[in-house]
Amino acid sequence: MRNENFIERLRDTKIYDPVGDYKMVTEHAHIIDRMYYYGKQNERYLKEAEFITQIITEESDGKTYIDAGCGTGIHLKLLRERGFEVSGFDLRQQMVDVARKRNPNVTIIQGDMKDFPFDRRVHGISAMYGAINYIDTEEGFRKTLRGFSEHLTNNGVAIVDTRYQPNLDEEVRIWTTDSWVLAKRWIKCDGEMDSVYRVFYAIPDEGVMEMEDHRQYFQDPYWIAESMEKEGFARTKVFDSYDKDKEFDPLSGSHRSVVVGYKE
Ligand SMILES: C[S@@+](CC[C@H](N)C(=O)[O-])C[C@H]1O[C@@H](n2cnc3c(N)ncnc32)[C@H](O)[C@@H]1O
Secondary structure, three states: OOHHHHHHHHHHOOOOOOOOOOHHHOOOHHHHHHHHOOOHHHHHHHHHHHHHHHHHHHHOOOOEEEEEOOOOOHHHHHHHHOOOEEEEEEOOHHHHHHHHHHOOOOEEEEOOHHHOOOOOOEEEEEEOOOHHHHOOOHHHHHHHHHHHHHOEEEEEEEEEEEEOHHHOOOOEEEEEOOOOEEEEEEEEOOOOOOEEEEEEEEEHHHOEEEEEEEEEOOOOHHHHHHHHHHOOOOEEEEEEOOEEEEEOOOOOOOOEEEEEEEOO
């Protein structure tokens, strides 16, 4: 099947009808890494790393950090370069393998954030780029937040990003290079799932062409903030787009809300 057919199917999707099986983070973790850390995305990662650095160092008296759902380990690398002692984990062993290659000598393990897999306290914990939105039950979500709180030092902070659902843009977005094509479309959902994103990617030289749906739950930043306060955080703040000087405004049209939970 040619790329155009996939992109047409992506554009025509009106309702959620699951396809694919998260091969992006399993079978193709090593190639998707190239797409993650590409072009403008690099700037996004740098901005996020600066935000995490500032939030942790302003609140806390130390620089230990765990990235939950660390993916291919880009934040771990950037935080390491900023003087942090870092560790990470991800649900998918294949992502862990790529993250370890990027971060030799760093402890990166396979684990589920619902059952926090480290047994120590750190100054900062993050779950970046919607990693927390894969948790599909309220109980699991609360347990995750409790785990974050229990593994932070006094004055530690948790940083969780999430889409803001009402402003979700349903356009198809396409990125292409000489060696791959990536297309993505977010679709709003009713019911237990907040949204789903359908992604198509092709790497012709490697014979890869996939389309799959990524189901996203519990995205409302204010619900997340409230849940954090119930699960051990003293206070919370919702920022916009990893800008430390900008509080999130739900009427602004932005869809990049970042919830920070502060321990005391
Ligand atoms: C969109 S990727 C983001 C990766 C990385 N945080 C980044 O910003 O590049 C989401 C990641 O969350 C991981 N993930 C999903 N559910 C998880 C869970 N319950 N525990 C740990 N990791 C999880 C996935 O395997 C995937 O690597």
